[in-house]
Amino acid sequence: MxxxxxxxxxxxxxxxxxxxxxxxxxxxxxxxxxxxxxxxxxxxxxxxxxxxxxxxxxxxxxxxxxxxxxxxxxxxxxxxxxxxxxxxxxxxxxxxxxxxxxxxxxxxxxxxxxxxxxxxxxxxxxxARWRLESVRAEVPDRPAGGSGETNIADRELLLAALRELPPRQRAALTLRYFEDLDVARTAEILECEPSTIRSQTTRALATMRLVMSKYR
Known part of the structure; x- marks a missing residue:
């Protein structure tokens, strides 16, 4: 199915x-x-x-x-x-x-x-080998408007960078920094070793910084 x-x-x-x-x-x-x-x-x-x-x-x-x-x-x-x-x-x-x-x-x-x-x-x-996010929005240009528009663009940029990550790295980052879980609990949920979570998180953050730096 x-x-x-x-x-x-x-x-x-x-x-x-x-x-x-x-x-x-x-x-x-x-x-x-x-x-x-x-x-x-x-x-x-x-x-x-x-x-x-x-x-x-x-x-x-x-x-x-x-x-x-x-x-x-x-x-x-x-x-x-x-x-x-x-x-x-x-x-x-x-x-x-x-x-x-x-x-x-x-x-x-x-x-x-x-x-x-x-x-x-x-x-x-x-x-299922789902496709990479074909539905992803284009990474937004930084607006010339006020702080409200800037905040929206920053959020869109952050989401776009997050979607560049492989699924497990995306899940690890979301659990660690959005759900605010520690390394041990994140590793338990994703069924891997804590050391794997630490390395995935490090690589994921580096990728996101690189993606975001291109549009700043």
């Missing part, structure tokens, strides 16, 4: 998650009203079953709402394109959903989501 097909299937499954959450609310409400006073055992068992599902779906929905913006920003730094970033985040959240029952605490779930997203990115770029 192609990455695009996987992304489309992920979007359909993601929509189903939210639909089930809404259905769970409706069914729980309906059960409570319809069986009131019928039989305590029957009512209690039936309601508990639906309440458990409702609680699970509601917690996952709240989790998605809270973490998706941050994951999307990180994914954009990795992909350099908002559409690819959305696909990466969607696939990440589907992976979280598959393991949701054992991710009992929000901190654990977020750590798992972040780790999964970076590993999906590196794996897909390595095995």
């Amino acid at each position: 192609s990455p695009l097909d996987q992304a489309n299937r992920g979007q359909r499954n993601g929509a189903l998650v939210h639909k089930h959450a809404a259905d769970g609310r409706d069914r729980c409400t309906g059960v409570g009203n319809s069986f009131r006073g019928v039989g305590d055992d029957v009512d209690g068992n039936h309601t508990a079953e639906h309440d458990e599902k409702f609680t699970r779906d509601e917690k996952f929905t709240r989790f998605v709402i809270s973490v998706r913006p941050g994951l999307r920003r990180s994914a954009y730094l990795l992909c350099g394109d908002w559409h690819e970033a959305d696909d990466l985040v969607q696939n990440t959240l589907l992976a979280v959903l598959r393991h949701w029952d054992r991710l009992r605490w929000p901190e654990v779930a977020f750590g798992y989501a972040r780790t999964t997203m970076y590993r999906i990115f590196v794996s897909d770029r390595r095995h």
Whole structure:
């Protein structure tokens, strides 16, 4: 299955998650009203079953709402394109959903989501041999305008330089300096030795300085 097909299937499954959450609310409400006073055992068992599902779906929905913006920003730094970033985040959240029952605490779930997203990115770029960023914007000329325009150009220049890096170096830099993780945690997420992270970070920074110096 192609990455695009996987992304489309992920979007359909993601929509189903939210639909089930809404259905769970409706069914729980309906059960409570319809069986009131019928039989305590029957009512209690039936309601508990639906309440458990409702609680699970509601917690996952709240989790998605809270973490998706941050994951999307990180994914954009990795992909350099908002559409690819959305696909990466969607696939990440589907992976979280598959393991949701054992991710009992929000901190654990977020750590798992972040780790999964970076590993999906590196794996897909390595095995699918995605093209270099054909969607990348041209490196901007420095404007003659005021400080606001200068800041925008600096940001675009930084993103363009970041997109020049190989996927693993891009991931290492994003984890170290955007996510603010230490070398050991970055190495754990990218499944390599800390010394590898240090060398990749050094090479990545040197490449970015060289790229940016050409346009200053």
